Amino acid sequence: xxxxxxxxxxxxxxxxxxxxxxxxxxxxxxxxxxxxxxxxxxxxxxxxxxxxxxxxxxxxxxxxxxxxxxxxxxxxxxxxxxxxxxxxxxxxxxxxxxxxxxxxxxxxxxxxxxxxxxxxxxxxxxxxxxxxxxxxxxxxxxxxxxxxxxxxxxxxxxxxxxxxxxxxxxxxxxxxxxxxxxxxxxxxxxxxxxxxxxxxxxxxxxxxxxxxxxxxxxxxxxxxxxxxxxxxxxxxxxxxxxxxxxxxxxxxxxxxxxxxxxxxxxxxxxxxxxxxxxxxxxxxxxxxxxxxxxx
Numbered sequence: 001x002x003x004x005x006x007x008x009x010x011x012x013x014x015x016x017x018x019x020x021x022x023x024x025x026x027x028x029x030x031x032x033x034x035x036x037x038x039x040x041x042x043x044x045x046x047x048x049x050x051x052x053x054x055x056x057x058x059x060x061x062x063x064x065x066x067x068x069x070x071x072x073x074x075x076x077x078x079x080x081x082x083x084x085x086x087x088x089x090x091x092x093x094x095x096x097x098x099x100x101x102x103x104x105x106x107x108x109x110x111x112x113x114x115x116x117x118x119x120x121x122x123x124x125x126x127x128x129x130x131x132x133x134x135x136x137x138x139x140x141x142x143x144x145x146x147x148x149x150x151x152x153x154x155x156x157x158x159x160x161x162x163x164x165x166x167x168x169x170x171x172x173x174x175x176x177x178x179x180x181x182x183x184x185x186x187x188x189x190x191x192x193x194x195x196x197x198x199x200x201x202x203x204x205x206x207x208x209x210x211x212x213x214x215x216x217x218x219x220x221x222x223x224x225x226x227x228x229x230x231x232x233x234x235x236x237x238x239x240x241x242x243x244x245x246x247x248x249x250x251x252x253x254x255x256x257x258x259x260x261x262x263x264x265x266x267x268x269x270x271x272x273x274x275x276x277x278x279x280x281x282x283x284x285x286x287x288x289x290x291x292x293x294x295x
Contacts, residue, residue: 003260004199007252010116014248015241019111023104024240028233038088046088051080104240105178105247112251113183120259125189126181135174142170168205175247176200179254192257203253207246211239 014020113120126134145166153159180189193200 003253003256004203007249007256010252011245011248014108014112014252015245017111020108020244020248023107024237024244026104027236027240031233031236035088043084046084047077047080050083051077054080054083104244105175106182108244108247109179109182109251109255112248112255116252117183117255117259120183120255120262122183123185123188124182125185126177131178131181134177138170138173142166164205164208167208167211168201170204171207171246172200172204175204175250176254179247179250180258183255184258188258188261192254192261196253196257200250200253203246203249207242207249210242210245 113122146163149158149162149166152162176193177189180192184192
């Protein structure tokens with residue numbers, strides 16, 4: 001419990017660091033660049049194609065004529081522009097979040113390692129390609145579990161339990177692996193994930209519930225169309241900040257647990273007659289672990 005609570009408040013404190021705030025704002029800047037680039041090259045053709053598609057519907061011809069009598073100006077052009085914007089926004093958002101998520105998690109884990117565990121040895125227990133392949137694999141399993149469990153969502157209590165539990169499992173499997181990829185060996189990572197399975201799953205489920213918060217803002221943007229372009233960027237920023245908090249929480253927990261594991265093993269080796277080198281390793285790991293009182 002100490003490890004769980006200590007890593008929680010440290011993750012909250014790290015979210016206020018300037019570097020983390022800048023990382024959380026990256027999707028917004030990336031969205032502006034993508035939108036400007038796509039608009040420069042494809043805006044006119046996309047609006048023209050959408051307008052011709054709308055005009056081609058015979059059932060809507062009378063509706064367009066009625067709207068045109070109510071409002072002055074080219075109503076179909078305005079509507080086609082809105083359709084293009086609303087269709088392109090989710091694509092731009094997803095691409096931006098995927099790019100930032102791929103860059104953010106390693107950067108935040110490195111930040112925790114440099115500030116809190118500078119003497120913790122990096123054993124490079126996983127490669128970048130292996131981490132990506134594993135993430136894709138468990139993501140497919142989570143999506144399959146969501147699809148299979150959908151009929152159970154009709155039972156009122158389960159709709160509030162099953163999706164967060166599945167997303168929590170996915171978050172736990174992906175982020176705990178990424179948090180230990182640089183510092184832990186494959187054997188150490190397997191030991192830690194087995195020993196701390198329940199606390200890590202609890203962190204994943206809690207982060208899954210936190211990840212639902214931006215959906216409320218997103219739904220408000222769809223409900224209040226006039227505020228769409230204000231509320232949606234807020235939702236994206238909140239989502240990125242929640243992702244940063246989740247990565248920091250897993251990084252603090254996993255690296256702290258790894259430091260404790262190495263300290264225990266070094267102490268056991270020293271007590272079994274491992275000699276001075278083992279004792280020195282235990283003291284070094286204990287010094288890294290003792291930094292839990294500092295940020």
